[in-house]
Amino acid sequence: MDRRESPNSDTVALPLPADIPTPTEVAGDTDAEGTVVWHRKHLRVEDHRGLSEAVGNSDVICPLFVFDPTFYGSEGLACDSRVRFLHQSVTSLARLYAAAPCQAESVGTNGHERTSETRLADYGGSEHEDSTLSSEETGLTVGYGAPAEILARFVDRGWSVLTMATPTSRYGKRRDDRVRTVCGDAVRFVSGDGLVRDRDRTRENWQSRIDDWLTDSQHEPDWGRETTRLTVETGVTPARVDLAFDITPSKRRVPVGTHRKASKQLRSFVDRIGSYPRNISAPQDAREGTSGLSPYLNFGLFSIRQVYQYVAENAPNCRGREMFASRLVWNCHYNQKLVDWPGWTDRAVNPVFEGRNEDNHDPQLIEAWKRGGTGFPMVDASMRCLRETGWLNFRMRAMCASFFAHILKQPWWVGADWYHHHLIDSDVGINYTQWQSQAGLIGKPAQRVYNPRKQVRDHDPDGEWISRWVPELAELPSQYLPRPERTPLEVQENCGVRIGESYPRPVVDFETEREAFWSWYEQQRPLAAEQLGRPEIAKRASFSGGYEAARAIADQYGRPSDDTVATQLSLSDVEGGEPQPGGTDPPTAQRLGGGRTVDGRESPEVVDDTGSVPTGAGRETGEPSPDDRDAVAEVPESADGNAENSESDGSEQTSIDRFD
Numbered sequence: 001m002d003r004r005e006s007p008n009s010d011t012v013a014l015p016l017p018a019d020i021p022t023p024t025e026v027a028g029d030t031d032a033e034g035t036v037v038w039h040r041k042h043l044r045v046e047d048h049r050g051l052s053e054a055v056g057n058s059d060v061i062c063p064l065f066v067f068d069p070t071f072y073g074s075e076g077l078a079c080d081s082r083v084r085f086l087h088q089s090v091t092s093l094a095r096l097y098a099a100a101p102c103q104a105e106s107v108g109t110n111g112h113e114r115t116s117e118t119r120l121a122d123y124g125g126s127e128h129e130d131s132t133l134s135s136e137e138t139g140l141t142v143g144y145g146a147p148a149e150i151l152a153r154f155v156d157r158g159w160s161v162l163t164m165a166t167p168t169s170r171y172g173k174r175r176d177d178r179v180r181t182v183c184g185d186a187v188r189f190v191s192g193d194g195l196v197r198d199r200d201r202t203r204e205n206w207q208s209r210i211d212d213w214l215t216d217s218q219h220e221p222d223w224g225r226e227t228t229r230l231t232v233e234t235g236v237t238p239a240r241v242d243l244a245f246d247i248t249p250s251k252r253r254v255p256v257g258t259h260r261k262a263s264k265q266l267r268s269f270v271d272r273i274g275s276y277p278r279n280i281s282a283p284q285d286a287r288e289g290t291s292g293l294s295p296y297l298n299f300g301l302f303s304i305r306q307v308y309q310y311v312a313e314n315a316p317n318c319r320g321r322e323m324f325a326s327r328l329v330w331n332c333h334y335n336q337k338l339v340d341w342p343g344w345t346d347r348a349v350n351p352v353f354e355g356r357n358e359d360n361h362d363p364q365l366i367e368a369w370k371r372g373g374t375g376f377p378m379v380d381a382s383m384r385c386l387r388e389t390g391w392l393n394f395r396m397r398a399m400c401a402s403f404f405a406h407i408l409k410q411p412w413w414v415g416a417d418w419y420h421h422h423l424i425d426s427d428v429g430i431n432y433t434q435w436q437s438q439a440g441l442i443g444k445p446a447q448r449v450y451n452p453r454k455q456v457r458d459h460d461p462d463g464e465w466i467s468r469w470v471p472e473l474a475e476l477p478s479q480y481l482p483r484p485e486r487t488p489l490e491v492q493e494n495c496g497v498r499i500g501e502s503y504p505r506p507v508v509d510f511e512t513e514r515e516a517f518w519s520w521y522e523q524q525r526p527l528a529a530e531q532l533g534r535p536e537i538a539k540r541a542s543f544s545g546g547y548e549a550a551r552a553i554a555d556q557y558g559r560p561s562d563d564t565v566a567t568q569l570s571l572s573d574v575e576g577g578e579p580q581p582g583g584t585d586p587p588t589a590q591r592l593g594g595g596r597t598v599d600g601r602e603s604p605e606v607v608d609d610t611g612s613v614p615t616g617a618g619r620e621t622g623e624p625s626p627d628d629r630d631a632v633a634e635v636p637e638s639a640d641g642n643a644e645n646s647e648s649d650g651s652e653q654t655s656i657d658r659f660d
C-alpha cells in the first residue's frame with residue numbers, strides 16, 4: 001500500500017474468504033443469524049440504528065470498517081489532517097466495541113484460531129490518540145479494499161449486512177450502488193439520521209418530522225440479549241494504513257478524533273453556551289466560542305440527536321441554547337438537500353447558472369485566494385487560517401466563498417473543492433450546498449455579497465485576527481486594515497509596511513466587480529426564478545418550504561407568462577439536454593403556519609423552519625438563511641433601522657429593494 005502507487009479500487013486485500021467464519025460456526029448453532037454492521041460515517045455505538053437492529057435481530061454481529069483505497073487516491077480529496085482524524089476515530093470506535101458488554105469472539109487470519117471472552121462496557125471511550133491497536137483493544141473488523149467485494153465475501157459466508165444510509169454524491173454514490181448490486185437483498189441501508197428518504201416530496205412536514213426525530217428516543221443496542229460479537233483479525237489497522245499511505249498531517253490545532261475528546265468538547269461547550277451568540281461572528285472569538293463539534297458530528301462520533309438531547313437536558317435555557325439547536329437543524333436541512341439531489345457537488349443547482357464563471361478561470365487569481373494573497377486582509381487571514389488549521393467560522397467561510405464567486409468571478413466548484421480538501425469537518429452535504437448558496441447558484445431573489453472591508457470593521461477592528469494570520473500587516477495602524485492600499489506613504493514608511501511590496505495591492509477592484517455582479521444577477525433573476533417553478537428544479541433546490549416556496553419565487557420573480565415557453569426552450573439548451581429527474585406534478589398547497597405568503601394571498605403558507613431571521617425573500621420562501629440572525633443582531637442599526645445598510649461603503653448584501 002503505497003500512496004504514490006495507490007492500489008486499484010477493485011483490489012481486495014483483506015479479509016480473505018477463508019478468514020471469515022459463518023455465523024453458524026461462530027455461534028455453534030445451525031440456526032444462528034449473523035449481521036455485519038458496516039460503519040462508514042456513523043462511527044459510534046450509541047444512537048446507531050444499524051447496530052441496534054443488528055444486535056436486536058441477530059445472534060452474531062461483526063462490526064466492520066473498510067479502508068477504501070479510492071479515498072487515498074485521486075478521488076480522495078481530504079488533507080492528511082482529516083485522514084488522521086478519521087484514523088483516530090476508527091481506532092476509538094474499535095476500542096468502544098472492545099469494551100461492549102457482550103460475548104466476544106475473534107478469529108485470526110492464520111487458521112481460525114479462536115479466542116472468546118466477555119468484556120465490560122466503558123462507553124466513555126479511550127484517551128488514546130494514536131492509531132495502534134493491540135488485539136485485545138479492538139472489537140472492530142478492519143478491512144482494506146473495495147467495500148463491495150469485501151462485503152460480498154461475508155454475504156457468501158452467510159452473513160447479512162446492515163449499514164446506515166448517508167447522503168452521498170460522486171464516488172460514494174457509485175460505491176453504495178455497487179454494494180447493492182453485489183450484495184442484493186443481503187444488504188440493507190437503514191435511515192437513522194432523521195433525513196427523509198421514503199417519499200418523493202421530502203419537504204412535506206419536514207420540520208415536524210425532524211422535530212419528532214430530534215426528541216425521539218435514541219437507538220440503543222440491547223446487549224443484554226447475549227449477542228456475540230465477532231472480530232476477524234485481518235492485520236489491517238488504522239496505524240498500518242496511516243503508515244502505508246505516509247499520512248503526514250501538517251495542520252495545527254486540529255481536534256483529536258476520540259469519543260472521549262468529543263464528550264469533553266460537548267461538556268465544555270455546554271458550560272459556555274450562554275456566550276455562544278456573541279462569539280459566533282468574529283473569527284478570533286469563534287475559535288473558542290462556538291462548539292467545535294463539527295468534525296465529531298461529521299464523522300458521526302455523535303449523532304445530531306445525541307448532541308441535541310444532551311444540550312436540551314444540560315444547558316441552561318438561554319438564547320445560546322436556542323441558536324445552537326437551530327444550527328443542528330441546519331445541519332439536517334443541508335444534508336437533506338444532498339439526499340434530494342446528489343448533483344450538488346458537480347453541477348449548478350439552477351440550470352441557468354451552469355458553467356458560471358468557467359470562461360473567467362484565472363489560475364493566478366485562484367492561487368492568490370488559496371494562499372491568502374489577494375490584498376484583502378480579512379480574506380487573506382481567513383484563507384491562511386483555513387490552510388493551517390482546517391477550520392473557519394461560518395461568517396469567514398461564507399465571506400471567502402462569496403468573494404471567490406462574485407468578486408474574483410472564479411468557478412465555484414474550484415473553491416468548494418479547496419474547502420473540502422482542507423476542512424477537518426468537511427461534510428459534503430453542507431460544504432457544497434453552502435457553496436452553491438453563497439455563489440448565488442440557486443436563484444433566490446436576494447443574493448448576499450459580503451464586503452471584506454466591512455467585516456474588518458465589524459469583526460476585527462483592532463486587527464488582532466489579521467495580525468495573527470497576516471503578520472506582515474501587524475505593524476500597520478489598525479485604521480488602515482480595511483484598505484491597506486490607501487495607507488499614506490508616510491505612514492507606510494514609518495511602520496515599515498510597504499503595500500505592493502511586503503503585502504499585495506488588491507488583486508481586483510471590489511466596487512467594480514460587485515456592481516458588475518449585481519447588474520448581471522438582476523438580469524438573470526427572472527430566468528432563474530422561472531426555473532425554480534419547475535418541479536424537478538424545485539426538488540433539487542430542496543427549500544425547507546418545499547415546492548411551494550420555489551413556486552412562490554417563480555410566481556413573483558419569474559418572467560411574465562408570455563415569455564415562458566421561449567425561455568424554457570432556451571434554458572434546456574443551456575442544460576445541454578440532460579435528462580431531468582422528477583415528475584411534473586403541480587405544487588400542492590401546504591399548511592405550515594405563519595400566514596404570510598410571497599404574493600400576499602392566504603395559503604399556501606410557508607415558514608422559516610430554522611427560527612433564524614432570513615434576509616430578503618428567504619424569509620418569505622421558507623429557506624433558512626444561516627447566520628443572518630447574528631448578522632442582524634450584531635451590526636449596529638442605522639437611523640433607518642436597517643442594520644445591513646449601516647455602512648458608508650455599501651451593504652454587504654444586495655437588498656431586495658434593489659430588484660423591486
Ligand SMILES: Cc1cc2nc3c(=O)[nH]c(=O)nc-3n(C[C@H](O)[C@H](O)[C@H](O)COP(=O)(O)OP(=O)(O)OC[C@H]3O[C@@H](n4cnc5c(N)ncnc54)[C@H](O)[C@@H]3O)c2cc1C
Nearest residue numbers: 290291292293294327330331394397398426427431434626
Ligand atoms: C461555504 C461554507 C461551507 C461550509 N462547510 C461546512 C462543512 O463542510 N461542514 C460543516 O459541518 N459545516 C460547514 N459549514 C457551516 C459552518 O461554518 C460550520 O458548521 C461551523 O463553522 C462549524 O463549527 P462549530 O461546530 O464550532 O459550529 P457551531 O456554531 O457550534 O454549530 C454547531 C453545529 O451546527 C451545524 N451548523 C452550524 N452552522 C451551520 C450551517 N450554517 N449550516 C449547516 N450546519 C451548520 C454544524 O454541524 C456544527 O457543528 C459551512 C459554511 C459555509 C458558509
